[in-house]
Amino acid sequence: MGQERDxxxxxxxxxxxxxxxxxxxxxxxxxxxxxxxxxxxxLPVFVAEGLAEPRPISSMPGVxxxxxxxxxxxxxxxxxxxxxxxxxxxxxxxxxxxxxxAVDPDGILTxxxxxxxxxxxxxxxxxxxxxxxxxxDHGHCGVLTPSGAVDNDATVxxxxxxxxxxxxxxxxxxxxxxxxxxQVGAIREALxxxxxxxxxxxxxxxxFASAFYSPFREAVGSSLQGDRKTYQQDGGNVREALRExxxxxxxxxxxxxxxxxxxxxxxxxxVAEAVDVPVAAYNISGEYAMVEAAAAHGWINRExxxxxxxxxxxxxxxxxxxxxxxxEWAERYHQGTHR
Numbered sequence: 001m002g003q004e005r006d007x008x009x010x011x012x013x014x015x016x017x018x019x020x021x022x023x024x025x026x027x028x029x030x031x032x033x034x035x036x037x038x039x040x041x042x043l044p045v046f047v048a049e050g051l052a053e054p055r056p057i058s059s060m061p062g063v064x065x066x067x068x069x070x071x072x073x074x075x076x077x078x079x080x081x082x083x084x085x086x087x088x089x090x091x092x093x094x095x096x097x098x099x100x101x102a103v104d105p106d107g108i109l110t111x112x113x114x115x116x117x118x119x120x121x122x123x124x125x126x127x128x129x130x131x132x133x134x135x136x137d138h139g140h141c142g143v144l145t146p147s148g149a150v151d152n153d154a155t156v157x158x159x160x161x162x163x164x165x166x167x168x169x170x171x172x173x174x175x176x177x178x179x180x181x182x183q184v185g186a187i188r189e190a191l192x193x194x195x196x197x198x199x200x201x202x203x204x205x206x207x208f209a210s211a212f213y214s215p216f217r218e219a220v221g222s223s224l225q226g227d228r229k230t231y232q233q234d235g236g237n238v239r240e241a242l243r244e245x246x247x248x249x250x251x252x253x254x255x256x257x258x259x260x261x262x263x264x265x266x267x268x269x270x271v272a273e274a275v276d277v278p279v280a281a282y283n284i285s286g287e288y289a290m291v292e293a294a295a296a297h298g299w300i301n302r303e304x305x306x307x308x309x310x311x312x313x314x315x316x317x318x319x320x321x322x323x324x325x326x327x328e329w330a331e332r333y334h335q336g337t338h339r
Contacts, residue, residue: 025339034315036307036338038082038330042127042280042322046219047071048091049108059215060285061292063324065091068115074327075116078124081330085125087175087322088112091220092135098143099135103161109134110169117170127173127202128166130159130187134220141178141228150231152180159183160190167196175257177204179231179244185251202280203253206241206267208233210260212286219285241267242274249275255320260284262309265316272317281318283309288324307338 021031047066048055054064066074078086090109092101101107109128117126132155133141142155155178163174174191176183184203191199209232216222233240245256256275258268259282272279291309295302306325313321323329332338 029339034311036310036314036321036329036333038326038333039084040314040320041083041310041326041329042085042087042125042320043074043078043083043326044087044089044282044322044324045071045074046089046091047108047112049093057215057219059218059289060324061289061296063219063285063288065219068112071112072115072119075119075124075126078327078330079120081327081334083124083326083330084320085127085173086116087127087129088116089129089220090134095135095137097137099132099158102132102135103158103165105165105169110165113166113169113171122172125172126170127175128171130162130166130174130176130183131178132158133178133222139217139222141231142180150180152182152231156180156183156186160186163187163199163201164190164194164196167191167194167199171199173200173202173255175202175204177207177259179204179207179228179233182251184248184253188252200254201252202255202257203248204259204282205245205248205253205256206233206258206264206271208235208241208260208264208267210235210263210284210286212260212263212284215285215289235263238267238270242270245271245275249277253277255280257282257320257322258318260287261313261316261318261321262287265312268313268316268318272319278319279317280320280322281313281316283313283321283323283325285324303332303337 022028051067054066054070057063075086090112092108131141133139140150142150145151159176166174176187184201188201209228248256255278257280258264258271261281261283268281291305294300
C-alpha cells in the first residue's frame with residue numbers, strides 16, 4: 001500500500017513553489033520571463049558642431065554632446081558592447097527658420113553619419129533622427145507658415161530630402177520623429193526612388209506631447225517657445241495612438257515607436273498587441289534625469305532602479321528600447337552585474 005497523501009502537505013508544497021523559484025540569482029535568472037539584452041538596446045548620441053572636447057549636459061548627468069572624435073569612440077564602444085545601434089542627433093553651430101543645416105551635405109549630422117559608419121560598418125546600426133527641431137531657430141519640428149503654424153506638407157518634403165541624404169551618408173535606419181502627417185509615406189517613396197530600398201524606416205508613430213522632454217531640449221540647444229501640442233499627441237489618447245500607428249504602417253513603416261516610455265507603458269502594450277512589426281520605445285531624457293537625480297540625492301538605489309525601468313519597458317511589449325543607459329547596461333550585462 002502506498003503512503004496516504006496528506007492534502008495539507010500537498011497544498012503547502014504548491015503554495016511554496018514560487019518561493020523555491022526565487023532562491024538564488026541563478027534560479028531567478030533562469031525563470032525570468034522578461035530579459036533586457038544589449039542586442040535590444042539603442043544608445044541615443046548627441047554630436048555638436050565645433051567641439052574639441054565633449055560638453056556635459058547638466059540636466060542629464062553622464063550624458064554629453066560629443067565632438068566628432070569622441071563620437072567615433074562611443075560608436076566603436078557601442079559595437080563592441082553588442083548594442084543594436086546608435087541614434088544620432090546633430091547640434092549645429094548655426095540655426096535658421098528653415099532648418100537648412102538639416103539638408104546640408106556638409107552639416108554636422110551628415111558628417112556624423114559618415115564618420116560613425118566608417119568606424120563600425122555593419123557591426124552596429126547607424127540610426128538617424130529625421131526632424132528639424134535641432135536645426136530651426138524657433139525650435140519647432142518643421143518650417144512655419146507666415147501665421148506661425150507648422151507647415152506640414154512643406155516640412156514633409158524636407159524630411160524626405162533628409163532621409164535620402166542620411167541614407168547616402170551611410171544610415172541603416174532613418175527615424176522620422178516630427179509627427180507630420182504623411183511623413184513615412186513621403187520618406188519611403190523618396191528612398192525607393194533614390195535606390196535605397198533596404199534603408200529601414202523607424203517611425204515615431206505615437207509621440208506624445210510630454211513634460212519629460214526638457215533635458216533633451218538642453219541637449220540639442222532647442223530655442224522652442226510654447227509647445228508642440230498641435231502635432232504631437234495628447235497624453236490621454238490611446239485609440240488615437242493606435243490610429244497613428246496604423247497610418248504609419250500603411251505608409252510603409254518597418255518599425256513603430258512609442259515615446260515617451262514610462263508614462264505610456266499601456267500604450268506600448270496596446271501597440272504591441274495590435275501590430276506584427278517590431279515595436280520600439282524611447283526611455284527619454286526626463287525619465288533618465290529623474291532616476292539620476294534621485295539616486296544622486298540618495299533617495300533611491302540607482303542600479304536596481306535602472307534595471308526595473310528597462311525591464312518594465314520590455315515587459316510592456318517593446319522589442320527595442322532607446323535608452324541613455326544602453327552602454328552602461330551592456331557592460332554590466334557582460335559582467336553579469338545587471339540584475
